[in-house]
Amino acid sequence: DVKVTQSSRYLVKRTGEKVFLECVQDMDHENMFWYRQDPGLGLRLIYFSYDVKMKEKGDIPEGYSVSREKKERFSLILESASTNQTSMYLCASSSPGTGKNTEAFFGQGTRLTVV
Amino acid sequence: DQQVKQNSPSLSVQEGRISILNCDYTNSMFDYFLWYKKYPAEGPTFLISISSIKDKNEDGRFTVFLNKSAKHLSLHIVPSQPGDSAVYFCAASERRDDKIIFGKGTRLHILP
Numbered sequence: 001d002v003k004v005t006q007s008s009r010y011l012v013k014r015t016g017e018k019v020f021l022e023c024v025q026d027m028d029h030e031n032m033f034w035y036r037q038d039p040g041l042g043l044r045l046i047y048f049s050y051d052v053k054m055k056e057k058g059d060i061p062e063g064y065s066v067s068r069e070k071k072e073r074f075s076l077i078l079e080s081a082s083t084n085q086t087s088m089y090l091c092a093s094s095s096p097g098t099g100k101n102t103e104a105f106f107g108q109g110t111r112l113t114v115v
Numbered sequence: 116d117q118q119v120k121q122n123s124p125s126l127s128v129q130e131g132r133i134s135i136l137n138c139d140y141t142n143s144m145f146d147y148f149l150w151y152k153k154y155p156a157e158g159p160t161f162l163i164s165i166s167s168i169k170d171k172n173e174d175g176r177f178t179v180f181l182n183k184s185a186k187h188l189s190l191h192i193v194p195s196q197p198g199d200s201a202v203y204f205c206a207a208s209e210r211r212d213d214k215i216i217f218g219k220g221t222r223l224h225i226l227p
Binding site: 004031033035040041042043044045048050056058059090092094096097103104105106107108109111 | 121124149151156157158159160161164204206210212213214215216217218219220
C-alpha cells in the first residue's frame with residue numbers, strides 16, 4: 001500500500017521559532033510537494049521538488065524553505081514562525097510526467113498552530 | 116491569479132440524485148486534470164483524472180467531462196451516496212513540469 005507519512009498530526013509552536021515539518025514517501029517517487037490548506041483558499045503550493053536537491057517555488061514560498069537530501073524525504077522549514085502560518089500543511093508525492101498513474105498521493109496532514 | 120477555479124463553495128444534493136461539480140481553468144497549457152476528495156482532518160485522496168486528449172473518463176459512479184474549448188471540466192457522481200459528503204478539489208498540471216495546481220474546492224453535502 002502506497003504511503004506518504006508526515007511526522008506530526010498536530011503541532012503548536014511559538015512565534016519566531018524555527019519549525020521543521022517532515023515528510024517521507026515509500027513509493028520511490030521523484031516529485032514531492034508541500035501545500036497548505038486554508039478555509040476559502042483551497043490548496044496552495046508552497047514548494048515543489050522534482051529530484052534530490054532540486055526545488056522550485058510554488059505560489060506562496062515566502063517565509064518557507066525546503067530541503068531534499070534524500071529521494072524519500074522532503075522537509076518544509078518555517079524559518080521564523082508567524083501566526084499567519086497557522087494552517088493545515090499537506091505533503092504529496094508523484095511520479096514524473098503527465099498521464100496515467102501520475103496522480104499525487106497525499107499524507108494525512110499536519111495541523112500547525114503558531115501562538 | 117487563479118489558474119483553476121471552482122466557483123461554487125458548496126453544493127447540496129439529495130441522496131440517490133446526480134451531483135455535478137464544476138471547474139474552470141485559464142491556463143491553456145494544462146494537459147492533465149484530476150479530482151480529489153477530502154474528508155476533515157485527512158489528506159486528499161485521488162478520485163479520477165482525465166487527459167486533455169480525451170473528453171470523458173468514467174470510473175464506476177464517477178465521470179469526468181472535459182470541454183477544452185470552454186476550458187471547463189465537470190465531475191458527475193451518480194447516484195450520490197452519504198459517504199460522498201466531502202470537499203472536492205479540481206486540479207491540473209501541464210506537460211512542461213509536474214506541478215499540480217488546485218482549485219479552492221467545493222463542499223458537497225448529500226442530504227438524506
